Amino acid sequence: MKKQDSSAPARPQNDTASVMRPQSDAVEYLLRLGDDRLVLGHRTSEWCGHAPILEEDIALTNIALDLVGQANLLLSAAATAENAGRDADALAFLRDGLDYRNAHIVELPNGDFAFTIARQFLFSVFSMVQAEALQPSRHVDLAGIAAKMFKETRYHVRHSGEWLLKLGDGTDESHRRLQDAINELWCYTGELFLADDVERRMAQQGIGVDPATLQLVWNAQVGDVLRRAGITAPDVLWMQRGGRVGHHTEHLGHLLAEMQTLQRQHPGASW
Amino acid sequence: MTNAASPVTRERLLAVLDTVMDPEVPVLSVVELGIIRDVEVRGDAVKVTVTPTYSGCPAMHVIERDIEAALRENGASTVEITMSHSPAWTTDWMPALAREKLRAYGITPPGPAEPDAPIAIGRRRLAVRCPYCGSAETELRSEFGSTACKAMHVCRACQQPFEEFKAI
Numbered sequence: 137m138k139k140q141d142s143s144a145p146a147r148p149q150n151d152t153a154s155v156m157r158p159q160s161d162a163v164e165y166l167l168r169l170g171d172d173r174l175v176l177g178h179r180t181s182e183w184c185g186h187a188p189i190l191e192e193d194i195a196l197t198n199i200a201l202d203l204v205g206q207a208n209l210l211l212s213a214a215a216t217a218e219n220a221g222r223d224a225d226a227l228a229f230l231r232d233g234l235d236y237r238n239a240h241i242v243e244l245p246n247g248d249f250a251f252t253i254a255r256q257f258l259f260s261v262f263s264m265v266q267a268e269a270l271q272p273s274r275h276v277d278l279a280g281i282a283a284k285m286f287k288e289t290r291y292h293v294r295h296s297g298e299w300l301l302k303l304g305d306g307t308d309e310s311h312r313r314l315q316d317a318i319n320e321l322w323c324y325t326g327e328l329f330l331a332d333d334v335e336r337r338m339a340q341q342g343i344g345v346d347p348a349t350l351q352l353v354w355n356a357q358v359g360d361v362l363r364r365a366g367i368t369a370p371d372v373l374w375m376q377r378g379g380r381v382g383h384h385t386e387h388l389g390h391l392l393a394e395m396q397t398l399q400r401q402h403p404g405a406s407w
Numbered sequence: 408m409t410n411a412a413s414p415v416t417r418e419r420l421l422a423v424l425d426t427v428m429d430p431e432v433p434v435l436s437v438v439e440l441g442i443i444r445d446v447e448v449r450g451d452a453v454k455v456t457v458t459p460t461y462s463g464c465p466a467m468h469v470i471e472r473d474i475e476a477a478l479r480e481n482g483a484s485t486v487e488i489t490m491s492h493s494p495a496w497t498t499d500w501m502p503a504l505a506r507e508k509l510r511a512y513g514i515t516p517p518g519p520a521e522p523d524a525p526i527a528i529g530r531r532r533l534a535v536r537c538p539y540c541g542s543a544e545t546e547l548r549s550e551f552g553s554t555a556c557k558a559m560h561v562c563r564a565c566q567q568p569f570e571e572f573k574a575i
Binding site for chain 2: 191192195198199201202203204206208264268276277279280281283285286287288290293294295297298300301360361364
């Protein structure tokens with residue numbers, strides 16, 4: 137291999153985590169699980185005070201609370217595995233975008249209510265089948281967290297799934313908005329099922345699950361609700377990717393700037 | 408509450424914990440809520456194993472603090488609280504008496520936790536009985552309410568909005 141000028145920035149060579157600061161598979165894997173929920177939890181919390189009706193304001197903020205709670209447990213487990221003196225708060229508030237491992241779908245801006253609900257449904261079904269598959273994990277903490285996530289996420293799936301039926305089967309306007317949302321979101325769903333070496337090794341060790349094995353169940357459950365809502369999944373072949381190795385859309389930086397500002401300006405602040 | 412001079416025994420501390428109330432649902436103690444999984448006493452050092460309710464329940468921090476304060480007031484020299492996530496908390500751990508207390512307080516108690524079978528979207532739910540008039544003519548408003556653990560309903564018979572402690 138050609139020797140590189142040491143001052144040149146490292147360029148990503150391939151789709152593995154090796155371009156980043158090396159960290160163990162377990163840390164990497166738990167960060168991916170935690171970051172998906174933290175970023176979506178923060179996004180969902182942006183609806184606080186803005187939802188179309190009071191019940192929805194309460195529902196969305198409750199779901200955000202569940203997601204941030206799940207992220208707290210997962211990032212605590214990541215911090216324990218890392219054993220480098222960082223806790224869940226340090227991982228949430230003091231990491232830059234490049235070190236975030238969430239999939240792109242959770243960092244996209246909320247858009248309208250249809251977009252928020254469609255994204256929530258696509259991710260929640262994924263999260264539910266992933267949590268179910270993680271319950272027998274040999275990582276005892278992760279197994280327990282997964283069991284809890286599975287129970288909570290069932291409520292999330294029902295919430296967004298029933299909204300999908302209402303919007304798809306509602307007015308022309310609600311149907312159009314939902315179809316637009318699904319069209320736009322579809323190319324972000326592939327990344328959820330993309331397995332790399334980290335995921336495959338974690339699955340082989342009985343700690344994690346190969347996300348590719350979850351796709352059939354997800355397809356069936358999502359497909360069933362879309363069909364009943366009268367919505368068609370677009371015929372998209374190109375799937376967006378990169379979040380798992382720290383390559384993000386421009387939206388993540390804005391989200392982190394808001395989420396992290398207090399701890400960045402007043403390190404260690406608490407109340 | 409028993410006084411600090413009594414010997415520190417597991418039974419007595421469990422009775423003390425049965426006076427530590429959930430700050431969000433102050434009619435239920437932490438024991439009745441089913442989150443106290445184990446109490447271990449060595450001399451006057453106490454170890455309590457707690458299983459959290461919801462991942463993001465903000466009341467858990469207050470509950471931990473209240474547990475520690477109550478045990479210290481009753482003779483524990485050190486209190487170590489361990490969080491156990493497996494098995495996950497379920498409302499099935501709530502005893503019958505606690506369910507009656509909830510109903511009397513105006514919150515419909517949880518039904519049996521759902522089996523893991525594929526989730527039904529758009530199903531007809533079994534009506535939840537109104538805790539005030541007992542009617543089954545009720546309507547679900549939202550499966551999310553004032554706290555993580557509650558759903559909101561309205562009774563069509565007595566027109567009263569009410570909460571349900573969700574089965575999970």
